[in-house]
Amino acid sequence: MKQGFSRRLIICGSLVAFGFCMLGVKLFIIQIRDRDHLVAYAERQLRRTLVVRPRRGDVVDTRGRPLAVSINAPSLFANARVVADPRNTSLALKEILGGSAEDYFEKLNGRRSYVWLKRKINPDQQGKIEKLGIDGLGFVNESRRFYPKRELASSLVGFVGVDDAGMYGVEQSYQEYMGGREGRIRIQRDAKGRSVHPESRVLVAPRPGADVRLTIDEVLQYIVEKELSAQVRRVGARRAIGVMVEPRSGRILALASVPGFNPNTYKHYGASLWKEPAIQEFYEPGSTFKIVTAAAYLDAGEALTKKYFAENGSYRFGGGRYTLRDHKKYGWLTAEEVIMKSSNIGAFKMARDIGKHQLYFMAHRFGFGRKTGISFPGEARGVLRAPRKWSKTSLAAVAIGQEVGVTPLQMVMAVAAVANGGLMPRPILHESIERDGKRTLPTRRPEYRHVLSRPVANRLGALMRKVVAEGTGRKAEIPGYGAAGKTGTAQKVLPGQRGYNRSKFIMSFVGFAPYENPRFALIVIFDEGKAPGGAWGGTVAAPVWRRIAWQALRYMRVPPKGARVLQVADSRPRVRVRANLENGNQTMGEKILDAAIQVRRYLHGDRGQSASWDAVR
Amino acid sequence: MRRSKTRSGWRERIGARFFGKASTGSRVSLLKAGLCITFIACSAAALVWPHLEMVKIGYRLAHLERQRGKLLQDRRVLRIEVAALRQLDRIESIARKKLEMVFPEPGQIVYVKVGPRSVE
Incomplete structure (x- = not known):
């Protein structure tokens, strides 16, 4: 009995001792031998580093109205190795997300551990998929860009690609500010995978993208686009461009090209529509360039009363090899009348009086052939050849706006300089860069370039006023305000050939208003089209210019001369x-x-x- | 015999402590031990409790942050909706077609000049 008890005691004691030995061994393995591996394993399981994608900054107009906004959008991915029933899953996904069940099946049936099923879906769809409770499906939060104004200023604002990087327009040029910086946060998770907040540690602080406040005013942009679209439909033009600038500061108030595109579905449109032709393309300006000829003429000290014989509508030069034509037989004209009636022959003779160098230097001073310095990608320089490269016809051609290439922005900035007393401001596209409503960059102060002396600018402005009051631009006159400008009708260059198309024109009008206290300079350009009064800048572009200008002035609350103005007493007390x-x-x-x-x-x-x-x- | 004595002595001592037949000195030492255990337990609780509270608050914070994120997202969606509804071509179309409004003629416009204090 006693012996049996002792034996059992020894056996039990041995078993317990063996157990403790095993425990010791296991402890040795866990604590010493596999320590590093297990610690790392636990870290992986317990802690997780999250990549926090920054929210892309918004694009807003000068009054803070949104033109491009980002919201969070979940993207659906799958671990194909985990999805148990690819056939039924693909059918269920088709029901919720649309698309082809075959495509989903193909992705789910593979062996890939990470495959995108659909990116940037809406939260409702996410909720429905989560309710299915299918293992192997997951979501990643991404950002989705919306353009609530659709076609409005589309080629200016541009769009972003799938990875949220700006691809065109403002979205591309301000990517550095709007993109923000990715952050990394280390969180501690519990058994259910939930974040235990106090344990989170910011490794790299995420920085949200800054908002870009443009100088564009939504209402002015809308007025320009609306009027351009209406005229494009009326005359059957291929496209139209309009740029409005504030002469004093160089702020771009509207920059439109018609037809536009909807940036929300940019893939449905041709890539040619994605470009901003007002900045990225140039054209032969035709008679609007006579402003430069007139400026050079006045700058050379010539008098506007000097008379030129504009022949009988046709003038041969270069030993009779080249012919210059006017659309009317003008006979004798003063220099002033040459510009008012837009005589090609007269303009050539004026340019001949001052010489090609004077004409070239004036064009160069206006900034043609160079970038304006606007913060926009792919700005075109235009074409302005040095006088040594000019042919025998170049003086005549440049004087009437041929053999030169200008962007609409360059042309309107030249007129802005005239309206601003000879000082040309640098065009400004953004008002400020803001983060959380606070400016992150100081607002750029206007930069000016001296282009013309004030007397020359004033005389040139008066000449442009006469073009509208008595000359070819009469249809641009705004009663009560007074406008100044210049019409232009340029034959289109034959693509890939020498010479011009005799039936296709670029019709334009560029000017400023009101004449006495200019609030804006505006250019409108129509590419091709036919009108009952003939396809001229004065018949196609000038009326549109007037309609835009009148609505813009009314929006800017500029009263015309003779308007009824009521003085209202201050309604607010001074006490704050x-x-x-x-x-x-x-x-x-x-x-x-x-x-x-x-x-x-x-x-x-x-x-x-x-x-x-x-x-x- | 010696073993049984020892065993009974041990039983007596335990019994006395539990059934109150022990001496006053034993009772004091028992009380001390109890206090000591209580103190250790309280200390442990005091050590663990803040951590548990932190975790609880953490869950709450995470939940509130999720809610905040959702509300911000809703706000942005609503902002997009408002911006889309304020599209000027839509407003002009409603004004012209539904409300039969027209642009005023230049002579019909009265400009109101207000003092700087009203604009403030």
């Missing part, structure tokens, strides 16, 4: 609400905060900042 707060009626919390502000001021000194609640917060 803040004063009431400081004088009493403050809650205890507000009093404490005010005291804190005072203490802060005392400690840090008042550095010219007004005391504000935010300063304390």
